[in-house]
Amino acid sequence: MRVAVIGLGSMGKRRIRLLKQYIEKEGKRNGRKNEKWEITGIDLSRERCLEVEELCNIETFSDLDKGLSKGNIDCALICSSPASHAELIHECLKRGLHVFTEMNLVNDRYHENQRLAWEKKRVLFLSSTFLYRKEIEFIKEKLQEKSFGGGYFYHIGQYLPDWHPWEKYQNFFIGAKRTNACREIFAIEMPWLIDTFGGIKQIQGIHKKISSLEIDYDDMYHLTLEHESGVVGSLIVDVVSPKAERIMNIWEEHFHLEWRGTPDSLRLYEENTGNMISVALYENVERAEGYSAFVVENAYYEELAAFFAAIRGEKAARYSFGQDEKVLAWIDRIEELK
CATH class of the missing domain: 3.40.50.720 (NAD(P)-binding Rossmann-like Domain)
Known part of the structure; x- marks a missing residue:
C-alpha cells in the first residue's frame, strides 16, 4: 500500500x-x-x-x-x-x-x-475523530440503554493563541472567518452530539465577540439545542477561556454522567450509594507533546485504521460527506443567529 x-x-x-x-x-x-x-x-x-x-x-x-x-x-x-x-x-x-x-x-x-x-x-x-473516542462510545451506549430523554450542558473553550503556540493564529486557518476556530469546534462536536442525542430540531442562542483577539468573527456562542429525540442541551463554545476546558454534564431522573474531556474524567452516578463512580475505558492513553490533555491520540489512530478497513471492504465509515453537509448547514445557521 x-x-x-x-x-x-x-x-x-x-x-x-x-x-x-x-x-x-x-x-x-x-x-x-x-x-x-x-x-x-x-x-x-x-x-x-x-x-x-x-x-x-x-x-x-x-x-x-x-x-x-x-x-x-x-x-x-x-x-x-x-x-x-x-x-x-x-x-x-x-x-x-x-x-x-x-x-x-x-x-x-x-x-x-x-x-x-x-x-x-x-x-x-x-475524519470525525470524536466518534472514535471511547468515552463517547460509552456515553452513547449508556443513553441508548435508558432511552434517554433528559438534558445536557456542554462547554468547550480554549484561548485561541494557545491552540498552536508554535505559530501565530493569524497565519493559521482558524484565524480566517470562513474556516474560523469556533466553526472548527462546532464541526468537531456536532457530529457526535447528533449521533448520541439524535438529529437537531431547532437551535436558539446568542453569539458575540468579547476579546481583543485580531479576528473578524465572534468568539463566544451560547446555544440551546432541541433534539428530535426530545433531549435539550446547552452548548457553549468559545476561543477566549485562558483555561482550556471541556465540561459535560448529562442528566435525567435517577441518572447523572459527567465528563471533563479527558480519559480519566468520565464519572457515572451510582444511585444506591449516591456517589459519582469513575469509569475506566483505556488500557493505555497516548498523547502528543504540545497539546492539551483533551487531545488523545488513540482516537486519531482508530479512525485511520477504520479508513484502511473501509478500503478492504471490512467496515463502513462512521461518518459521511452527506452527514457532514447537514452539520455544516446547521453551523451556517448558528453563525447567522441574531
Whole structure:
C-alpha cells in the first residue's frame, strides 16, 4: 500500500506517525506480514518537506503532481488547511486514489466529489475523530440503554493563541472567518452530539465577540439545542477561556454522567450509594507533546485504521460527506443567529 500524505503541518505529521504505528501493528497480524507499505509526503513548503524528511525518514515533494506521480500511489491522506481540501480531493479521486480527509469546515464541491468517488469506486473517508473516542462510545451506549430523554450542558473553550503556540493564529486557518476556530469546534462536536442525542430540531442562542483577539468573527456562542429525540442541551463554545476546558454534564431522573474531556474524567452516578463512580475505558492513553490533555491520540489512530478497513471492504465509515453537509448547514445557521 502506497500512501501520500498531503499537507505536512501538525496534522500531517500526526497522521504519518500514526500511520507508521498502524503499519507496524499490521505487520504482526497473520496474513499481512508481507504487505509492503510506502509513505510519501507532499507540501508546497519546501521547508516543511525537509523537516518531515528528517523527522519521519520519508521521501517528500513540494510539487503535487510529482508527488502523486511517484510510483503507484493507492491512497491519499489530505491534511492541509480546510479551504484547500475540495480541489485536492478532486485531484486525488481523478487519479483513482482512495481518499481520507481531515475536517473540511466548508462544503465546496461536496456533491461533485461524492459522485466522482462513486464513479471511480473509491473510498472517500471524512475524519470525525470524536466518534472514535471511547468515552463517547460509552456515553452513547449508556443513553441508548435508558432511552434517554433528559438534558445536557456542554462547554468547550480554549484561548485561541494557545491552540498552536508554535505559530501565530493569524497565519493559521482558524484565524480566517470562513474556516474560523469556533466553526472548527462546532464541526468537531456536532457530529457526535447528533449521533448520541439524535438529529437537531431547532437551535436558539446568542453569539458575540468579547476579546481583543485580531479576528473578524465572534468568539463566544451560547446555544440551546432541541433534539428530535426530545433531549435539550446547552452548548457553549468559545476561543477566549485562558483555561482550556471541556465540561459535560448529562442528566435525567435517577441518572447523572459527567465528563471533563479527558480519559480519566468520565464519572457515572451510582444511585444506591449516591456517589459519582469513575469509569475506566483505556488500557493505555497516548498523547502528543504540545497539546492539551483533551487531545488523545488513540482516537486519531482508530479512525485511520477504520479508513484502511473501509478500503478492504471490512467496515463502513462512521461518518459521511452527506452527514457532514447537514452539520455544516446547521453551523451556517448558528453563525447567522441574531
